[in-house]
Amino acid sequence: PPVAGPAGLAEVGLTATGHPLLGAGLELPGTDAVAFTGSVSLGTHPWLADHAIMGSALLPGTAFLDLALAAGEHVGCPRVDDLALQAPLALPAHGSVRLQVRVEGAEPDGRRQVGVYSRPEDDEDAWTQHAIGVLAPETGPSPEALTEWPPPGAEPVSVDGLYDDLAATGFAYGPLFRGLRAAWVRDGAVYADIALPDETAGVAGYGLHPALLDAALHALGCAHLVEDWKDGQLPFAWTGARIHAVGARALRVRLRAENGGIALIAADAGGQPVAEIESIRLRPVADARTVRASAGVGLSRVEWVPVVPADDRADDDVTLVPVAGRGTDGDLVAEVRAGVAAALARLQEQLADERPGRLMFVTRGAVAALQHEEPDPVAAAVWGLVRSAQSE
Structure with a gap:
């Protein structure tokens, strides 16, 4: 009689992760490296359609950070020392994209290299590396609490019209990413209330939902911490990132310019630490062509054309x-x-x-x-x- 096939991940040698974007992990033989795999599409993760940049639905940079944090948690390295984004990931209107996060073996100090890759579901050879970084086992002390809210002496600033202004520059944020509720400034820092819409589902499984963290960065548009903010900015490098509590639906956030980047502290409604990032670096998006070309979107191809020598050249x-x-x-x-x-x-x-x-x-x-x-x-x-x- 026929034998039934495997009923779950364990039967095929995989370990479930519980993460919405990374379904399973696999230990690689001969080393303590681990590969985590998953699949993403606008059908299975429709909230990603709310992150449309220059006409393309892009996986937000905060999602790459969440992938690295999730992989690090599974291998005992919960801190992202560094993570640099190398290429955006554009999501197709139809079909899915395979994801892979590879964590290399531990170095003598316990740190591990990490890389994030993707390929279209119908092309096994077209892997693209989107991010590279370093995970670390040490966590360090928790950041300061944000219990006094808003902070004494902070001046309120208007957030009205911010998302309309961003849409005019090609940043068409949908409802899930429009999480900025209020903002204040004091001593060169920006303080903000961030929240997901009440009806949002599917928050479980993320260390910190990418849309929530992405909306926290929108508060930079209320002050002058970032040059050329009006031209649109996207995060591309993260340093010293750590999650202290999971499942948050609302945040108190403090953003401050430090050492050429933006330092972030996020707390829950009671002011207790949720996340900290020592430095976030952003860069402007020039135009739609830059985004679509770097994300592999378009109809360009390499074509070799014979060169005919000019007759009038001696x-x-x-x-x-x-x-x-x-x-x-x-x-x-x-x-x-x-x-x-x-x-x-x-x-x-x-x-x-x-x-x-x-x-x-x-x-x-x-x-x-x-x-x-x-x-x-x-x-x-x-x-x-x-x-x-x-x-x-």
Whole structure:
């Protein structure tokens, strides 16, 4: 008789995480590294449609932080020492995206490297790394409580029209992300009340719901802590992040500019610590093309077009300079240095001539023309030098 298939994650060797974006974890053999996997889409996580930037639904940067915190909690490293976002994750209108958070083995001090990756559900080879960082086991003391609220001497500031202004710059926040309720300023710091809508479901499982933390950053628009806020800002780097309580639906938040970033303390309705982040760095979003291109959204593709030599160019106007690639047995570092030095000398010699003419450096294998190719390091270094010379 046929045998029934596996009934759950444990039967296929996986460990359930309980996180809404990361369904399971898998220990990797031969090391204490762990990979956490999940799937995300606008169908399974419709609240993400409320985070539309320049016309694209993007996974918020706060969600990447929550993924790293969740993975760190499972491996005994609950603090995110550093997390830098490398590429945004645009969610397709249809279909899902596979997520993977990989936590490397522990170093002697207990710290672990972490990376966040994704790929479309229908393309097993198209993995993109979205974030890289370091997890740490130490937690340190809890931040100060925010029991006096609003703080004595804090001046209220208006939050009316903030989300309309953000929408005009391409930040179309839906109801779930419009969590800023009130704000005050005192001594260069911004204090704010943040809350999720009353009807919000699905908060359980997140250390701190990404929409709640994202809305806390909107309070920066009420003061002048961030330059060019009117142009739209997104978080891209986090330092010293730690969750002290889970399941919050409302926050008291203090934001203050420190060491080139924004320091955040979040507390519950009674003022007790919920989260702290030593530094958040933001950067402006230039336009829709930047967002869509970096997120892999669009119809662009690489196409190789044959070059037809111009008939009116005399042969003696162009000097061909062959570039030797890497040898078979030599010292790679020495070969790269020699190749770049020779190209630099040839460039300087040509530019010093009163009638320089044209140089054409002929490389082979300097770039990966086809998938899975690896560039020749010597030719690639010369390629980069000559392109720099062209720019200058």
